[in-house]
Amino acid sequence: MQNVRYRWMRGAVIAVGVLIFLFALWFPEWARKSVKRDREEATPQQGVATVAMLIDAKPNVTGKPSPQQVLVRFRGGIYSAGSITGFDELREGQPAQIIYRIGRSGRVYIDNVGPVMPSPALSAGERGSPPPQ
Numbered sequence: 001m002q003n004v005r006y007r008w009m010r011g012a013v014i015a016v017g018v019l020i021f022l023f024a025l026w027f028p029e030w031a032r033k034s035v036k037r038d039r040e041e042a043t044p045q046q047g048v049a050t051v052a053m054l055i056d057a058k059p060n061v062t063g064k065p066s067p068q069q070v071l072v073r074f075r076g077g078i079y080s081a082g083s084i085t086g087f088d089e090l091r092e093g094q095p096a097q098i099i100y101r102i103g104r105s106g107r108v109y110i111d112n113v114g115p116v117m118p119s120p121a122l123s124a125g126e127r128g129s130p131p132p133q
Helices: 002-041 124-128
Strands: 045-055 069-074 077-084 095-102 108-115
Touching (some): 045 077, 069 095
Parallel strands (some): 077 108
Antiparallel strands (some): 045 069, 045 095, 095 108
């Protein structure tokens, strides 16, 4: 009688182990597809964020340079940019123009970061001149 009970418990433990193993194989792929779908379905928007950190490209241990990175503060969070334009013009603590997406899940994706472009409404003389006294 005990032998039969242990056989059932052993079978149940093996079945649960197999299910956990299969879930571990399947879950990462499902999670990647879910995040990719969330990002692709979101509409790109333009906005302004504050540059939190600039990381210049430097050679790593293998000798290959690591890519430049920009971290921006936007809507209370810090996000890494997917691509960067005008890295040399960006300064920490200064505003930057971003292209971002907000997925259905509420997750923020920063597609591009670049320097803030001056408003086209201002003329060239008004940009650099001090205010009238």
